[in-house]
Structures are given as structure tokens and as C-alpha cells.
Amino acid sequence: MxxxxxxxxxxxxxxxxxxxxxxxxxxxxxxxxxxxxxxxxxxxxxxxxxxxxxxxxxxxxxxxxxxxxxxQILIRGLTETTRQDLELIQAAGDRARFETQSGRQVVTLGFHRIPPAASARLNERGFITDDHGRARLTLPALIAMHAQDHRTHTTIPQGWVRPSETGHASAAGLNRPGRRNGLLYSRTSAALCRCGDLSIHADTRDEARRRARDHRLTTTAQFIREALTT
Known part of the structure; x- marks a missing residue:
């Protein structure tokens, strides 16, 4: 809900x-x-x-x-271990079932199972739900996993650098005496995504942030078109 x-x-x-x-x-x-x-x-x-x-x-x-x-239940604690359990349940499809063993409800995956404590934790925290006996991932869990896969960040601009550090062959730079003599100011910022499909350099950090957001919007739209069915 x-x-x-x-x-x-x-x-x-x-x-x-x-x-x-x-x-x-x-x-x-x-x-x-x-x-x-x-x-x-x-x-x-x-x-x-x-x-x-x-x-x-x-x-x-x-x-x-x-x-x-x-x-209604915000997704919290999507750790690597939790992620592995969710991926096992997702891969099992209709074979992922809720069963009662020794008085405790567990998720079974054919010949394997999610331990009782982990099964209870996944259910209580809104990662999975009981769909007429079948254990399936909730929509919030799928959304959170997608967002985790496409976590982006931008880098801090280098600031004052030597021309050789920005790929300029010329030695031209700030022509002032003192510490900044011969330096260029670089506003370049990189936009990167955890998925590896976004790795670009932009002229400014604002532009890098825009490119990162565009990537998140594009991948979210693709996720909704391809992964979500009613």
C-alpha cells in the first residue's frame, strides 16, 4: 500500500x-x-x-x-545480505513459498530456504509479502533495489591546476606572480553511476548533476516499462 x-x-x-x-x-x-x-x-x-x-x-x-x-513501510536496511536474499526469492519465482516449519514461517525456494529470522525480518520490513502462499517482492522493494543500482554522484571540480593536469599542452595559465602563476582554473566535474553506464565529464558541477539526474530518470522509465507489470 x-x-x-x-x-x-x-x-x-x-x-x-x-x-x-x-x-x-x-x-x-x-x-x-x-x-x-x-x-x-x-x-x-x-x-x-x-x-x-x-x-x-x-x-x-x-x-x-x-x-x-x-x-506505508519505508524500505530501510537494504544491505548486501538482504539484497542477496531478495534476489534469490525473485529468481525462484513461483517456487518461492511461505511455509510453516517448527511453528515458524519461513520462505522456501525449492530445496533451499531463507532462515526463519531472515524470513521474518524481510516480511516485517516490507521487502516481501504473502501473495496467496507465494512469497514475492513488494513494489517498494523493487523500487529501492533499482534506486540502489543507479545511485549517482558528482565529483568536486579540481579548481586551480597546472595545464598539463587538464590535458593542455600549452604552459599558458594565470599570469600573476605568486602561488597561482601558470595555473588554470578547472570547473570540470564528473558524473558517475554505480551501474557503470554513466561516466562523463561536464564543464561544471551543475551540468554534471543535471546529467546524473537525466540518467536516473531514463533508467527509472526503462525499469517501469520493462520490470513492472500489474
């Missing part, structure tokens, strides 16, 4: 099931809205609404609008 907040001319709040949330996300991607996943399993959707000016049909008005979907 998700809590949603729709911000337009007014603010509307309510709840949405996983199926409804998937429908909303797929619709947002089809319409070309900006959709970004967060490590806590939430999703932010932003778009610009355009309408004709009420007094001038040759003009249009634009309004920023947004939709946030926040799971």
Missing part, C-alpha cells in the same frame, strides 16, 4: 494499492513525465501542465505538477 500526494491547483492525498501505483507509474512514463525512484521505495513524478490562457487564446499558461508515492 502506498500513500500518494498529488499537487496541482490543490493538494490531494490518499492511498493506492500496488496495482494502482504501477498503473499510475506506467501512465506517467507513457506521457513522458519525469519519474525518479528513491532508495526508500518511494517515487516522485513531476511534469508541466499547459493550458490556454483564459483571456488570450494565443497564449498558454504552464503549471508545475507533481505526484509522490510513498510506501
Amino acid at each position: 502506498f500513500l500518494f500526494t498529488l499537487t496541482q491547483e490543490f493538494v490531494r492525498q490518499g492511498t493506492a494499492t500496488e496495482s494502482h501505483a504501477i498503473t499510475l507509474l506506467r501512465r506517467a512514463v507513457r506521457r513522458g513525465y519525469d519519474v525518479e525512484a528513491a532508495p526508500d521505495g518511494s517515487v516522485a513524478v513531476n511534469w508541466t501542465y499547459r493550458r490556454f490562457h483564459p483571456h488570450d487564446e494565443n497564449r498558454t499558461l504552464t503549471e508545475p505538477r507533481s505526484l509522490t508515492l510513498t510506501p
Whole structure:
């Protein structure tokens, strides 16, 4: 279950099931809205609404609008061990079942199983759910795993450097006496993603941050189109 907040001319709040949330996300991607996943399993959707000016049909008005979907149980503690258990459950598909063994509920994966304590922890923290006896990953868990896979960061610009350090063959630089003589100022910043598909240099850090955000939006849209089904 998700809590949603729709911000337009007014603010509307309510709840949405996983199926409804998937429908909303797929619709947002089809319409070309900006959709970004967060490590806590939430999703932010932003778009610009355009309408004709009420007094001038040759003009249009634009309004920023947004939709946030926040799971009732925020995803916390997505460690490497937890991630491995979730990937095992996901790979098992219909073979991942909830069973009671020695009075405790465990997740079985064919001939293997998730230990009782780990099974209980995954269930209580909102990573998995009981779907008519089948153990499956929740939508917030899938969103959090995707966000973890595409965690981005940008580097601090180098600042004052020697021309050779930026690839310039010329010895030209700041022509002033003192510590900065012969130096160039570099605002270049790199944008990198954990997935390895983003590794670029931008002229400024703001530009690097924009490129990193564009990467997150693109990969989130791809994730919604390919990985999420109702």
C-alpha cells in the first residue's frame, strides 16, 4: 500500500494499492513525465501542465505538477545480505513459498530456504509479502533495489591546476606572480553511476548533476516499462 500526494491547483492525498501505483507509474512514463525512484521505495513524478490562457487564446499558461508515492513501510536496511536474499526469492519465482516449519514461517525456494529470522525480518520490513502462499517482492522493494543500482554522484571540480593536469599542452595559465602563476582554473566535474553506464565529464558541477539526474530518470522509465507489470 502506498500513500500518494498529488499537487496541482490543490493538494490531494490518499492511498493506492500496488496495482494502482504501477498503473499510475506506467501512465506517467507513457506521457513522458519525469519519474525518479528513491532508495526508500518511494517515487516522485513531476511534469508541466499547459493550458490556454483564459483571456488570450494565443497564449498558454504552464503549471508545475507533481505526484509522490510513498510506501506505508519505508524500505530501510537494504544491505548486501538482504539484497542477496531478495534476489534469490525473485529468481525462484513461483517456487518461492511461505511455509510453516517448527511453528515458524519461513520462505522456501525449492530445496533451499531463507532462515526463519531472515524470513521474518524481510516480511516485517516490507521487502516481501504473502501473495496467496507465494512469497514475492513488494513494489517498494523493487523500487529501492533499482534506486540502489543507479545511485549517482558528482565529483568536486579540481579548481586551480597546472595545464598539463587538464590535458593542455600549452604552459599558458594565470599570469600573476605568486602561488597561482601558470595555473588554470578547472570547473570540470564528473558524473558517475554505480551501474557503470554513466561516466562523463561536464564543464561544471551543475551540468554534471543535471546529467546524473537525466540518467536516473531514463533508467527509472526503462525499469517501469520493462520490470513492472500489474
